Amino acid sequence: MDLLLLLLDLVGTFVFAISGATVGVRQRLDLFGVLVLSFAAANSGGIVRDVLIGATPPAALADWRYLAVSCLAGLLTFYRHALVERLRNPVQMFDAAGLGLFAVAGASKALAFGLGPVAATLLGMLSGIGGGIARDILVARTPVVLQAELYAVAALAGAAVVVLAHQLRHPHVPALVIGALLCFGLRYMAIRHGWHLPVARPRD
Amino acid sequence: MDLLLLLLDLVGTFVFAISGATVGVRQRLDLFGVLVLSFAAANSGGIVRDVLIGATPPAALADWRYLAVSCLAGLLTFYRHALVERLRNPVQMFDAAGLGLFAVAGASKALAFGLGPVAATLLGMLSGIGGGIARDILVARTPVVLQAELYAVAALAGAAVVVLAHQLRHPHVPALVIGALLCFGLRYMAIRHGWHLPVARPRD
Amino acid sequence: MDLLLLLLDLVGTFVFAISGATVGVRQRLDLFGVLVLSFAAANSGGIVRDVLIGATPPAALADWRYLAVSCLAGLLTFYRHALVERLRNPVQMFDAAGLGLFAVAGASKALAFGLGPVAATLLGMLSGIGGGIARDILVARTPVVLQAELYAVAALAGAAVVVLAHQLRHPHVPALVIGALLCFGLRYMAIRHGWHLPVARPRD
Numbered sequence: 241m242d243l244l245l246l247l248l249d250l251v252g253t254f255v256f257a258i259s260g261a262t263v264g265v266r267q268r269l270d271l272f273g274v275l276v277l278s279f280a281a282a283n284s285g286g287i288v289r290d291v292l293i294g295a296t297p298p299a300a301l302a303d304w305r306y307l308a309v310s311c312l313a314g315l316l317t318f319y320r321h322a323l324v325e326r327l328r329n330p331v332q333m334f335d336a337a338g339l340g341l342f343a344v345a346g347a348s349k350a351l352a353f354g355l356g357p358v359a360a361t362l363l364g365m366l367s368g369i370g371g372g373i374a375r376d377i378l379v380a381r382t383p384v385v386l387q388a389e390l391y392a393v394a395a396l397a398g399a400a401v402v403v404l405a406h407q408l409r410h411p412h413v414p415a416l417v418i419g420a421l422l423c424f425g426l427r428y429m430a431i432r433h434g435w436h437l438p439v440a441r442p443r444d
Numbered sequence: 445m446d447l448l449l450l451l452l453d454l455v456g457t458f459v460f461a462i463s464g465a466t467v468g469v470r471q472r473l474d475l476f477g478v479l480v481l482s483f484a485a486a487n488s489g490g491i492v493r494d495v496l497i498g499a500t501p502p503a504a505l506a507d508w509r510y511l512a513v514s515c516l517a518g519l520l521t522f523y524r525h526a527l528v529e530r531l532r533n534p535v536q537m538f539d540a541a542g543l544g545l546f547a548v549a550g551a552s553k554a555l556a557f558g559l560g561p562v563a564a565t566l567l568g569m570l571s572g573i574g575g576g577i578a579r580d581i582l583v584a585r586t587p588v589v590l591q592a593e594l595y596a597v598a599a600l601a602g603a604a605v606v607v608l609a610h611q612l613r614h615p616h617v618p619a620l621v622i623g624a625l626l627c628f629g630l631r632y633m634a635i636r637h638g639w640h641l642p643v644a645r646p647r648d
Numbered sequence: 649m650d651l652l653l654l655l656l657d658l659v660g661t662f663v664f665a666i667s668g669a670t671v672g673v674r675q676r677l678d679l680f681g682v683l684v685l686s687f688a689a690a691n692s693g694g695i696v697r698d699v700l701i702g703a704t705p706p707a708a709l710a711d712w713r714y715l716a717v718s719c720l721a722g723l724l725t726f727y728r729h730a731l732v733e734r735l736r737n738p739v740q741m742f743d744a745a746g747l748g749l750f751a752v753a754g755a756s757k758a759l760a761f762g763l764g765p766v767a768a769t770l771l772g773m774l775s776g777i778g779g780g781i782a783r784d785i786l787v788a789r790t791p792v793v794l795q796a797e798l799y800a801v802a803a804l805a806g807a808a809v810v811v812l813a814h815q816l817r818h819p820h821v822p823a824l825v826i827g828a829l830l831c832f833g834l835r836y837m838a839i840r841h842g843w844h845l846p847v848a849r850p851r852d
Contacts, residue, residue, distance in 0.1 A: 264794075264848065265848035266848075267790065268847055268848055269794050269795060269847070269848060270794075270795065270844060270845040270846065270847045270848070271845040271846050271847075271848075272794070272800050272801050272845055273794035273795060273800075274848060276794055276800065277794075287700070291495055291500070291699055291700065292491070292495065292500060292501055292502060292505060293500060293501055294498075294500035294501065294702075296699070296700060296701060296702035297700055297701055297702065297761075297763055297767055298700060301700060301763070301766075301767040301770060301771070302763065302764060302767055304764070304766035304767075307766055307770065318846075318848055321848065353501075355501055355505070355506065356506060356508070357508075358505075358508035358511055359501055359505040359506050359508075362505060362511065363505070373582075377581060377582070377584075377785060378781075378785070378790070378791065378794070379790050380584050380785075380788050380789050380790050381584050382471065382582070382583050382584050383582065386468075386473050386474075386476070386477035386480055386481075386582070387473060387474065387477060392476050392477075392480065393476050436474060437474040437475040437476055438474065438475050439472055439473070439474045439475075440468065440469035440470075440472055440473060440474070440475070440478060440522055440525065495699055495704070496695070496699065496704060496705055496706060496709060497704060497705055498702075498704035498705065557705075559705055559709070559710065560710060560712070562709075562712035562715055563705055563709040563710055563712075566709060566715065567709070577786075581785060581786070581788075584788050585788050586675065586786070586787050586788050587786065590672075590677050590678075590680070590681035590684055590685075590786065591677060591678065591681060596680050596681075596684065597680050640678060641678040641679040641680050642678065642679050643676055643677070643678045643679075644672065644673035644676055644677060644678070644679075644682060644726055644729065
């Protein structure tokens with residue numbers, strides 16, 4: 241089970257790193273800049289979560305595999321950019337899967353460190369969306385996470401399922417699965433059918 | 445007394461959250477993006493302060509009331525935007541009051557965690573201005589805090605009063621009141637009379 | 649020896665602070681904004697490193713000398729901007745020296761706090777480049793560190809020397825010297841001869 245979780249975590253890291261590297265390539269950064277964006281997109285959410293719950297040093301720094309997977313994704317994107325662009329739709333699916341996994345894993349870790357339900361839900365969401373925010377701030381644009389269809393809301397819902405099950409003393413593993421599936425499903429429907437939240441209409 | 449402090453803290457959170465939500469609405473973010481900006485503007489200063497002094501998890505995450513008040517302010521701004529824009533002047537006054545309160549409360553907390561006078565003054569200032577910086581970075585613009593009339597300087601002065609009183613073993617509560625009033629007064633005069641610091645004139 | 653290290657550390661702080669203040673002056677910030685950019689450019693890398701390894705409060709906040717040196721550099725740049733612009737080439741040399749020093753000192757501190765080799769190398773690099781990233785994010789532009797000639801790579805190489813020597817149980821001080829010189833040399837050659845990494849060529 242732990243091996244499965246680690247594998248899923250690294251798959252999530254890989255697909256998020258590809259999203260970061262793709263942005264870096266489009267901004268014409270050099271190879272190193274692309275690798276930094278890969279690492280930042282894949283690991284910032286988890287690093288910020290670990291700092292906020294006092295779990296220093298963060299797992300993404302202490303375990304070399306996160307760096308290795310991030311760099312692998314960055315190199316692949318840098319040298320095979322055309323291939324990655326052609327794959328965009330499958331990447332979006334992987335990204336939605338990664339989002340679900342990071343959200344439930346983040347909420348889980350926060351609960352394990354003794355945080356309350358509201359904080360754990362927020363930290364689960366942050367684990368999912370933090371990487372995308374860091375990636376976009378590094379290239380000086382408003383994070384698409386704050387604008388895209390139900391992206392953060394999907395992460396919030398997934399994290400909330402885990403926290404709710406914990407509050408009600410329901411078993412943990414089914415909650416993880418249901419939370420991740422709910423997040424994935426919401427995000428999938430939002431991409432597929434353009435579901436979105438109301439947008440502000442400021443007066444001119 | 446503690447109840448009064450909590451109430452003032454939540455009022456400060458509320459007015460800072462309105463400033464974040466207003467920026468989000470003007471950037472035409474969706475509802476969720478507006479709530480994220482509300483929360484970030486109201487709580488980033490305190491969260492960064494708590495991380496820097498090792499007080500994890502930060503109070504703004506551990507206590508659900510900060511989230512509730514931030515979301516309330518965000519929802520109000522989202523659905524009653526015209527009203528909030530009409531209120532802008534009173535909001536500026538509340539914002540100046542919030543700045544003073546956050547600055548003295550931040551310096552206080554840093555002293556309570558054993559930091560030295562320079563660090564406590566800096567952390568008080570950061571508690572006051574951190575939210576505005578986070579808000580502006582999230583929408584990819586240079587923080588107005590770094591440009592506005594005596595904004596950060598007012599926070600610095602308020603925090604310095606608290607730290608100075610602590611160094612001289614003067615009583616704490618009057619120092620909080622005087623520090624907050626000094627910060628508010630400086631900021632008010634700066635808004636009212638356009639007081640500002642010298643601006644750099646780079647050679648062309 | 650410790651006195652020498654402190655002196656070098658403060659020299660590094662000074663030159664990094666000048667780079668931050670120069671950006672602030674060019675952006676026509678007011679005096680306070682310029683001082684904030686000075687402090688952020690000189691100390692953000694070290695502060696983030698200290699937070700990530702759990703060494704709170706960070707040294708740059710706990711020791712007033714870092715603030716004093718940063719403000720001195722900021723004031724000098726603000727009031728003698730023409731002089732600093734004329735000095736730009738020597739500043740670039742000092743900056744390269746500061747980069748080398750911060751990289752080896754950062755890796756050293758991470759090892760002293762028990763981090764593994766991969767994490768210590770990353771944290772050494774981050775100590776060197778973090779200030780430049782914070783400086784550029786604060787004025788809403790893509791960090792030049794991610795684009796400039798071998799900047800981050802030089803910091804990475806310097807940090808790697810220190811970590812490698814530690815792994816092989818070689819003496820510490822020669823490794824610090826060699827690491828800092830390697831970083832400085834790489835950066836110098838990159839500036840001098842335009843050495844750079846391959847840049848991504850996205851398809852149009």
